[in-house]
Amino acid sequence: MKTFLIKVIGKRNMRVGVLFSGGKDSCLAMNEVLKKHDVVCLISIISKNPDSFMFHTPNINLVELQARAMELPLIQKTTRGEKEKELKELEEAIREAKSEYKIKGIITGAIKSVYQSSRIQKICDKLKLKCFNPLWQMNEEEEVNYAIKSGIKFIISRIASYPLEKRFLGREYDFELLKKLKELQKKCYFSLAGEGGELETFVFDAPFFKKKVKILEYEIRMENEYSGNVVINKAVLVKK
Numbered sequence: 001m002k003t004f005l006i007k008v009i010g011k012r013n014m015r016v017g018v019l020f021s022g023g024k025d026s027c028l029a030m031n032e033v034l035k036k037h038d039v040v041c042l043i044s045i046i047s048k049n050p051d052s053f054m055f056h057t058p059n060i061n062l063v064e065l066q067a068r069a070m071e072l073p074l075i076q077k078t079t080r081g082e083k084e085k086e087l088k089e090l091e092e093a094i095r096e097a098k099s100e101y102k103i104k105g106i107i108t109g110a111i112k113s114v115y116q117s118s119r120i121q122k123i124c125d126k127l128k129l130k131c132f133n134p135l136w137q138m139n140e141e142e143e144v145n146y147a148i149k150s151g152i153k154f155i156i157s158r159i160a161s162y163p164l165e166k167r168f169l170g171r172e173y174d175f176e177l178l179k180k181l182k183e184l185q186k187k188c189y190f191s192l193a194g195e196g197g198e199l200e201t202f203v204f205d206a207p208f209f210k211k212k213v214k215i216l217e218y219e220i221r222m223e224n225e226y227s228g229n230v231v232i233n234k235a236v237l238v239k240k
Helices: 024-033 060-070 087-101 114-126 140-149 175-185
Strands: 015-019 038-047 074-079 105-107 130-132 153-160 199-205 212-224 227-238
Touching (some): 015 087, 024 140, 060 227, 074 087, 140 175
Antiparallel strands (some): 153 199
């Protein structure tokens, strides 16, 4: 496994905001950026469209709880999730972060989505902000491995691809599960990082969390044999 090299540029101690979805990618990006810059706020968009082209949607309502776990302010906007039009709310949120928290840059967890990264870059250019994608073009297995190794704890919160099945929903994505999913890849290829929408994750702990998110109640809702969600109905913060 290659050593992961941070791809964040710019002067040290820059004030930045993180586009935060509550999943492993935005958490890993934040974990790396904290080594060099000052994260002063989180930015999250709640999309009413579960098939949003831009935004993570499973359990997005719990981002507020995760922000409290990190003791960071959260700027949150709601969008109808219409393609391209949903960028308006994202721009409004980033503009507010720049005004209120004096950020100089935006951090994303983008790995390979040119659609997402190019649109965020366009907004940042317009607002004269730096845009950092520290995970960009990272090998997908390496990204998952590095997230686990870094102490980020997360469950699989959504599946949407053969051969993933109900039994994986709600499970912590650890080294043991990564090994099992690699074996499944031999049967039919899918992204271990979920870059094609094959799976989504929810982070319940990370090195920069002051408290841990404890899931008390959840239910699994299946759409078909290989597509479904973990819906977290109740969660609280507990001491680490």
